[in-house]
Amino acid sequence: MIYDPTVVAPTNLEEVYELLAERGRRAKIIAGGTDLMVGLNAKSLAAEEFIDIWRLNELRGIDDEGETIRIGALTTYTQLIRSPLIQLSVPALVEASRTIGAIQIQNRGTIGGNIVNASPAGDSLPVLLALDAEVEVGSIRGVRRVSFNNFYTGYRQTVMGPDEILLAARLRKSKPNERSFFLKVGTRRAQAISKVVMAVKVGTTGAEIKSISIALGSVAPVVIRAFQTESLLTNSILNATIIEQAKRTVSQEIAPITDVRSTEQYRRTVTGNALARILWRLM
Amino acid sequence: MKINFEINGVVREIDAPPMKRLLDVLREDLCLTGTKEGCGEGECGACSVIVDGEVINSCLAPICQMQGANVLTVEGLSSDGRLDPLQQSFLECGAAQCGICTPGMLISARSLLDVNPRPTREEIRTAIAGNLCRCTGYIKIIDAIERTAADL
Numbered sequence: 001m002i003y004d005p006t007v008v009a010p011t012n013l014e015e016v017y018e019l020l021a022e023r024g025r026r027a028k029i030i031a032g033g034t035d036l037m038v039g040l041n042a043k044s045l046a047a048e049e050f051i052d053i054w055r056l057n058e059l060r061g062i063d064d065e066g067e068t069i070r071i072g073a074l075t076t077y078t079q080l081i082r083s084p085l086i087q088l089s090v091p092a093l094v095e096a097s098r099t100i101g102a103i104q105i106q107n108r109g110t111i112g113g114n115i116v117n118a119s120p121a122g123d124s125l126p127v128l129l130a131l132d133a134e135v136e137v138g139s140i141r142g143v144r145r146v147s148f149n150n151f152y153t154g155y156r157q158t159v160m161g162p163d164e165i166l167l168a169a170r171l172r173k174s175k176p177n178e179r180s181f182f183l184k185v186g187t188r189r190a191q192a193i194s195k196v197v198m199a200v201k202v203g204t205t206g207a208e209i210k211s212i213s214i215a216l217g218s219v220a221p222v223v224i225r226a227f228q229t230e231s232l233l234t235n236s237i238l239n240a241t242i243i244e245q246a247k248r249t250v251s252q253e254i255a256p257i258t259d260v261r262s263t264e265q266y267r268r269t270v271t272g273n274a275l276a277r278i279l280w281r282l283m
Numbered sequence: 284m285k286i287n288f289e290i291n292g293v294v295r296e297i298d299a300p301p302m303k304r305l306l307d308v309l310r311e312d313l314c315l316t317g318t319k320e321g322c323g324e325g326e327c328g329a330c331s332v333i334v335d336g337e338v339i340n341s342c343l344a345p346i347c348q349m350q351g352a353n354v355l356t357v358e359g360l361s362s363d364g365r366l367d368p369l370q371q372s373f374l375e376c377g378a379a380q381c382g383i384c385t386p387g388m389l390i391s392a393r394s395l396l397d398v399n400p401r402p403t404r405e406e407i408r409t410a411i412a413g414n415l416c417r418c419t420g421y422i423k424i425i426d427a428i429e430r431t432a433a434d435l
Contacts, residue, residue, distance in 0.1 A: 004300045004302075005301075005302050006301065007284070007301035007302060007345070007347045009347065030345070032343075033343050033344060033345060033348070034325055034340075034343050037304070037325075037342070037343040037344070037345065038324045038325060038343065040302070041304075041323045041324060041342065042323075042324065050301075050302065050345075052345075052347055052348060054348045055348075078337070101325065101413060102328070102412040102413025102414075103338055103391070103394075103409075103410060103412070103413055104325065104328060104331055104338050104339050104340045104391075104413045105325055105340070105413065107337040107338060107339050108339050108340075108343065108344070189412065190409075190412030190413060191326055191412065191413060191415075
């Protein structure tokens with residue numbers, strides 16, 4: 001039999017909610033297709049029905065909410081890169097978006113897709129985690145907000161129910177004493193799936209680190225925070241000794257695997273070195 | 284599923300399964316075989332086309348999302364038998380070897396020059412970062428794009 005799934009294209013969010021309430025996981029949502037179509041082409045993924053949300057403009061856009069920025073799930077990486085608001089308030093997200101695929105992917109790939117695809121190698125995810133993002137999910141039952149810290153429950157698993165759709169991510173704007181960094185290690189600058197990807201948010205008073213969030217991808221089954229390393233560095237004044245300690249701590253508290261892209265040992269070493277490189281920039 | 288879209292300036296209606304790839308519709312339904320399939324997973328850029336002003340991989344776009352869209356393929360670059368200056372420049376610079384990447388390179392370059400007529404070499408490299416040339420003829424490709432920009 002020729003594989004010929006049906007596609008429904010709802011014109012508003014209410015219709016999406018109703019379709020999902022009825023079909024649940026039997027139907028698959030498609031947006032920009034940059035992950036999903038790869039699976040379809042490789043026949044590693046199939047569904048009888050797709051819900052096409054690409055034209056659902058109510059899920060697209062970047063809104064300044066004062067203290068926070070709300071990014072609609074269908075916002076593409078190109079839209080993030082071009083947004084003056086994101087450039088000013090969340091430059092680490094611009095940096096991350098520039099490293100995702102190349103222009104062809106950035107024009108179609110969406111931040112919502114990166115979140116729900118739930119790959120530990122999703123390059124925008126450490127930025128969201130380091131910046132204390134919150135995500136908004138909706139269903140016929142209503143809209144709820146989930147801290148991004150609690151969004152993933154295991155490898156490629158999220159807290160979303162079968163009737164729910166991701167609506168947006170919400171980021172807190174940086175305070176004047178806070179800086180954010182993004183660093184990705186891949187085989188080449190474009191089109192690379194990361195071996196290690198890192199985002200760090202640091203708040204300082206003079207030479208002292210008052211707060212630090214270190215978020216890492218590709219080094220555990222889900223994107224993770226390096227809490228031990230964060231406590232080591234909080235209320236410290238950076239010097240060569242503490243940077244060495246942070247390198248060792250972070251390389252121990254991650255749980256990388258050996259796979260086609262890299263080895264466990266390489267990932268441990270490079271994660272330490274990458275963090276050290278960011279910390280040296282703070283001194 | 285009936286899809287109406289504009290392809291290289293001509294409005295066409297086709298009837299295709301909704302999840303059929305734009306790439307396959309171009310090559311099989313419309314006989315526009317200039318657009319190539321390389322990897323089929325969004326890595327190589329051989330299937331690049333411009334949709335509503337933005338370059339995308341046609342192997343990752345289902346045809347159902349093209350309703351009402353404006354698509355430009357390599358066949359649409361020349362007009363009245365006259366090559367696009369980029370195509371002329373690729374010829375003169377020897378920027379095509381085996382030729383498989385060339386349609387995608389031309390499309391990415393066109394997309395760049397449409398918004399940035401005087402790109403730096405670094406900007407050119409970024410614009411074609413999603414297009415792989417396995418003959419590795421990148422220098423001549425960059426030269427050709429740069430020369431087109433200089434001649435504009």
